[in-house]
Amino acid sequence: MTDMNISVARLWRLAPWSGNRLMRRSDRLESLSILFVTLVLAMLIPLAGAVGTSTYTGLSDAARQVRQTNQQVPAVLLGDAPSPQTRGTGMYDRARAQWSVDGTPRTGLIDVDGEIQVGRTVDIWIDPEGNYTEPPSTGAENAFGAVGAALMFWAFGSAGCVLVLLAVHSMANRYRLRCWQREWDSLGQTRGWSLN
Known part of the structure; x- marks a missing residue:
């Protein structure tokens, strides 16, 4: 406790408003x-x-x-395990999938979390044009x-x-x-x- 009192007193003496005549402008x-x-x-x-x-x-x-x-739609996986070129980053793999926009089928690579099996249905996010996009x-x-x-x-x-x-x-x-x-x-x- 005494050491702390000495330190506080020393800091106070080094304050810019100190009357210490030995303190220079610097x-x-x-x-x-x-x-x-x-x-x-x-x-x-x-x-x-x-x-x-x-x-x-x-x-x-x-x-x-x-x-x-954007909206979420179901997509059906068309491909099994991804090739090295389609492998995603992080925890996700990329696989080929098909989804429908106003009755028009679309296909593309999507990020898949979990097992990739042909015929498995996953939910994906698409933009207003029907293209696959990242989820919010x-x-x-x-x-x-x-x-x-x-x-x-x-x-x-x-x-x-x-x-x-x-x-x-x-x-x-x-x-x-x-x-x-x-x-x-x-x-x-x-x-x-x-x-x-």
């Missing part, structure tokens, strides 16, 4: 930049939440619109995308804040080293190794 600028970056990082949290909410709303609206314009995203997929967008926003914002802080620290150090070098030179000492 020290005050650096501590002010730390305070500013801390406030920005705190503000990034609700902003990231707003980005996530906005992303979720946009994805949900897009999925709702897909459900309104689910609520869980939308939530996952929204959380990812919020985390990315917060991560990039935090990285930007840290880079600004590092740049200010580097400039303040260079300024302090130049000042120390001038003071060293003003003492009339023979110049040895440089502080720069």
